[in-house]
Amino acid sequence: MAEKMLKFIKVERSMPTKRSATDRKDDFDEIYAEFSKDKAKEQATRCSQCGVPFCQQGCPLSNNIPDWLKLAAEDRLEEAYQVSSATNNMPEICGRICPQDRLCEGICTIEQSGHGTVTIGSIEKYITDNAWEQGWVTPIKPPRERAQSAGIIGAGPAGLAAAEQLRRKGYQVVVYDAYDRGGGLLVYGIPGFKLEKDVVERRIKRLEDSGIAFKFNTRVGETVSLATLREEHDTVLIATGVYQAKDLKCPGSGNEGVFPALEYLTASNRKNFGDAVPAYDDGTLNADGKRVVVIGGGDTAMDCVRTAIRQGAKSVTCLYRRDRANMPGSQREVANAEEEGVTFEWLASPEAILDTKAGKLKAVRASRMKLGEPDASGRQSPVRTGETFDLKADMVIKALGFDPEDLPELFGEETLTVNRWGAVRVDYATMETSLPGVYAAGDIVRGASLVVWAIKDGRDAADAMHKAMKAQERASKVAAE
Structure with a gap:
């Protein structure tokens, strides 16, 4: 075993320096500083190099974490980057926004032994940020160009991962996206304090420099039809994500001052880009001076509460129907929110959104809950106790998750099959949909999920599309002979 490793007994776990809540709550800059080179090496030496690496x-990507930790500990940073990027198209993004406490770090062997997990995400971020600084991240140069092309619908993480993998094989790739920028939720859904936007923009530019074409402001089903894309490309990937907000099922949910989370976050992110955002400027989607109530307990809810703090909200309260231990969001994000001044009302569910006679929002009436028997997900079901209370509110944000759009109707393809939740059905062995030559990946298949799962799905779909186009190429050669 390398002498440089197995130092978890002597070296304490350490995270990069975190800016104080007072310092960070007035801006949208990332809250963690960069690891220094020496600190990243030191923390990497804590890895126990398990024979069976649970991390x-x-x-989801089966990243070779022990290998690149060892390389980082030995100051072989370019090799560490090569290993890290071999299985992950966006390691520095995953290092920033993955809920490592629920994934790799959560099952780290030394974490289970009581010594504190290796800070995998922060080291992953350091390795790739350093690679960008050193010029090791370069445009893709395929070994040969292929005449066949792939059309990708959606420039979010699944679409971008698939585009990169296919371009590596030499295919001509065109990415279509309804937004005016690439990145999907990476740019418009996730706030800058978790993921600064230049980190995403440099990824998009690298793909453009690699020969991938992007057609923005292109909504398939309106600007161009799916049938047209199928004619123009040898294969097509649907990677649209899910953007339709789950609705709040209580009286008053449609009242003035009640907004879906993504509408609110997109306005904030656009403002930080310097875009014209009339609904922000006139105060509609701006939390400044308001009493804000966010309903939900996932990572999107945490993004909303922390954004409202930065916009200067008078108060910010998160309302969640289960307790802290049973919330779906990252515990690290909850801790960050609490530090910044967010109040959490656990075991509380909205009963009604109340307004004045003039129609102005005034409060959320909530029911106290208790936890009952486990539901299908294994978590205890929330049960009303009969007690209610009112939370004063000038703005309510619904962060209850997302549903897929009705793609068969939008695309004009009735034979595109979906499941009972509206997600696109695929053959999981090939990621192919009910339409021959049309594949799907990411949230539009699995439902709203993590970026790292979208990247995995995009890579898997790209592998299947490559096999299909190779088979097409062979068949064409045989026919020509």
Whole structure:
């Protein structure tokens, strides 16, 4: 075993320096500083180099985490980057926004032994940020160009991962996206304090420099039809994500001052880009001076509460129907929110959104809950106790998750099959939909999920599309002979 490793007994776990809540709550800059080179090396030496690496098993991408930790500890940073990027198209993004406490770090062997997990995400971020600084991240140069092309619908993480993998094989790739920028939720859904936007923009530019074409402001089903894309490309990937907000099922949910989370976050992110955002400027989607109530307990809810703090809200309260231990969001994000001044009302569910006679929002009436028997997900079901209370509110944000759009109707393709939740059905062995030559990946298949799962799905779909186009190429050669 390398002498440089197995130092978890002597070296304490350490995270990069975190800016104080007072310092960070007035801006949208990332809250963690960069690891220094020496600190990243030191923390990497804590890895126990397990024979069966649970951290790798806990990663949806099966990243070779022990290998690149060892390389980082030995100051072989370019090799560490090569290993890290071999299985992950966006390691520095995953290092920033993955809920490592629920994935790789959560099942780290030394974490289970009581010594504190290796800070995998922060080291992953350091390795790739350093690679960008050193010029090691370069445009893709395929070994040969292929005449066949792939059309990708959606420039979010699944679409971008698939585009990169296919371009590596030499295919001509065109990415279509309804937004005016690439990145999907990476740019418009996730706030800058978790993921600064230049980190995403440099990824998009690298793909453009690699020969991938992007057609923005292109909504398939309106600007161009799916049938047209199928004619123009040898294969097509649907990677649209899910953007339709789950509705709040209580009286008053449609009242003035009640907004879906993504509408609110997109306005904030656009403002930080310097875009014209009339609904922000006129105060509609701006939390400044308001009493804000966010309903939900996932990572999107945490993004909303922390954004409202930065916009200067008078108060910010998160309302969640289960307790802290049973919330779906990252515990690290909850801790960050609490530090910044967010109040959490656990075991509380909205009963009604109340307004004045003039129609102005005034409060959320909530029911106290208790936890009952486990539901299908294994978590205890929330049950009303009969007690209610009112939370004063000038703005309510619904962060209850997302549903897919009705793609068969939008695309004009009735034979595109979906499941009962509206997600696109695929053959999981090939990621192919009910339409021949049309594949799907990411949230539009699995439902709203993590970026790292979208990247995995995009890579898997790209592999299947490559096999299909190779088979097409062979068949064409045989026919020509």
